[in-house]
Amino acid sequence: MFRIFDLDFLHVSCTGPPCLPFLGALPFLPLKHIHLAMAGPWLRKYGPVVGIVMGSSPAIAVCGPREVLQVLRREEFVGRPDNVNIRERNFNKRLGVLFTDGPFWVEQRHFTIRHLNDFGFGKKSVEEVILEEAEVLTSELKEQKVVQVSRLFSVPTINVLWSMIAGTRYAHDDTDFKALLHHLDFLFHSGSTLRILTSVFPILKKIAPEMSGHKKVMKSFNELQGFFRNTIHEHKLMLEENNPRDFMDVFLRQMEAESSVENSTFTEDELIILCMDLFSAGAESVSNTLSFCLLYMVLYPQVQEAVQKELDTVVGRSRKPCLDDRPRLPFVEATIAEVCRINTIAPLSLPHAPLEDTELNGYTVKKGTPVIISLWSVLHDPEHWGDPEVFKPERFLDVNRKFVHDEWLVQFGVGKRACLGEVLARDMLFLIFSSLLKELTFKLPEGDHEPSTEPLPGITSAPAPFRVEVAQR
Numbered sequence: 001m002f003r004i005f006d007l008d009f010l011h012v013s014c015t016g017p018p019c020l021p022f023l024g025a026l027p028f029l030p031l032k033h034i035h036l037a038m039a040g041p042w043l044r045k046y047g048p049v050v051g052i053v054m055g056s057s058p059a060i061a062v063c064g065p066r067e068v069l070q071v072l073r074r075e076e077f078v079g080r081p082d083n084v085n086i087r088e089r090n091f092n093k094r095l096g097v098l099f100t101d102g103p104f105w106v107e108q109r110h111f112t113i114r115h116l117n118d119f120g121f122g123k124k125s126v127e128e129v130i131l132e133e134a135e136v137l138t139s140e141l142k143e144q145k146v147v148q149v150s151r152l153f154s155v156p157t158i159n160v161l162w163s164m165i166a167g168t169r170y171a172h173d174d175t176d177f178k179a180l181l182h183h184l185d186f187l188f189h190s191g192s193t194l195r196i197l198t199s200v201f202p203i204l205k206k207i208a209p210e211m212s213g214h215k216k217v218m219k220s221f222n223e224l225q226g227f228f229r230n231t232i233h234e235h236k237l238m239l240e241e242n243n244p245r246d247f248m249d250v251f252l253r254q255m256e257a258e259s260s261v262e263n264s265t266f267t268e269d270e271l272i273i274l275c276m277d278l279f280s281a282g283a284e285s286v287s288n289t290l291s292f293c294l295l296y297m298v299l300y301p302q303v304q305e306a307v308q309k310e311l312d313t314v315v316g317r318s319r320k321p322c323l324d325d326r327p328r329l330p331f332v333e334a335t336i337a338e339v340c341r342i343n344t345i346a347p348l349s350l351p352h353a354p355l356e357d358t359e360l361n362g363y364t365v366k367k368g369t370p371v372i373i374s375l376w377s378v379l380h381d382p383e384h385w386g387d388p389e390v391f392k393p394e395r396f397l398d399v400n401r402k403f404v405h406d407e408w409l410v411q412f413g414v415g416k417r418a419c420l421g422e423v424l425a426r427d428m429l430f431l432i433f434s435s436l437l438k439e440l441t442f443k444l445p446e447g448d449h450e451p452s453t454e455p456l457p458g459i460t461s462a463p464a465p466f467r468v469e470v471a472q473r
């Protein structure tokens, strides 16, 4: 065990994986699924709070479930780390909501939550927008016999977000839309791994901008920013005083109202980065969770049947499901909750950072030190769940078969930094999943291997590509 007590310049003082000059602990980190190492060998070997050195930068990994809940609830850990890589994405400033903190973040987060949860955009409610996307997808699936599930939910998810943010939906073959999908996809998959590499070794950006992928990553950021900037300019031309059509309109009106306020947080650059944040945090997470839902339906046909039976009894065949049905669909809720738990979409929260020097488990943690938090350890704690590796929606039902919320179901995080889109995400998961299952049954195509539940490595978990056979009910 390597102790880094004495390396005061690293601002950490706890135990963790060995640390080499220049490389830090990198050679000793697992190549994929670091959350599994955190909740297993690291927890056993180093304890619930672990020090890691990435290159020459220190970080803290919180691996023990109780410590995770404690850190997420503690006010002083509500900050985010600040570094050149993040600033490069954000016009070399601290902008948006994902990577900001302090009064700037409080103001922007409150504004965004208030207006994203505002069900009065334009003429349609959010519920209607989601149901429309679910209907388009259901009709498309009815036309097909066998479908490839990876990316199946990207279009409906992005369309819901885009409808709320910019008031429009896209046809699947729209060129702008395809470009948007391409850049989001790249940044989320290969782009995110490349960003970790260049954040640990920033020199690579200068000496090998092509090889390190830095140039390609920056190109995708620029394209996305350009796309959002163009849409904002179109909105400015159509802006009406008393008729906000979408989130962009509401933001632009606030920008106008604060045009003479010194240091107002409402600027065009902020709106662009906010859009990037909402897409980065919202699109993949919902779309991957829905893919996992289908995966578990084909692996557990008896669960699929029970979901459909409940939908038939409560919703019937003649109308669409709606949000008001939710309390009467406990098994549907329990199934979605169990998919979220077992295939934790964000095994690690976004990195937190203490706003001031503080202590954790007896260790000193300096202001600004990145704190990596394992949500996975809470969602898979054997003591709490008993059999965390078993897919069992019933664990969320009480003796009267009512849905019971479990405080350890923390897939959206906990505390002040918890997911900003939680309400919207829950609505999308519920409405899209129940709309599909009401109309269609999914099974493995004959001859296909049973797909694995092991997620592909990445910032968010995604299932490996698999196919389903679709049958109309």
Ligand code: HEM
Pocket (backbone or CB within 6 Å): 072, 097, 098, 099, 109, 116, 277, 278, 279, 281, 282, 283, 285, 286, 289, 345, 346, 348, 349, 350, 351, 352, 375, 411, 412, 413, 414, 416, 417, 418, 419, 420, 421, 422, 424, 425
């Ligand atoms: C199944 C879907 C989703 C899951 C599991 C999820 C999960 C999470 C988690 C774990 C965090 C980090 C919490 C932390 O740092 O402690 C987070 C943050 C965030 N999420 Fe989500 N999320 C989902 C959907 C969405 C959607 C649809 C949106 C956008 C509308 C969204 C927007 C955000 C934003 C902006 C943050 C950063 C909040 C902040 O730093 O203040 N998320 N989410």
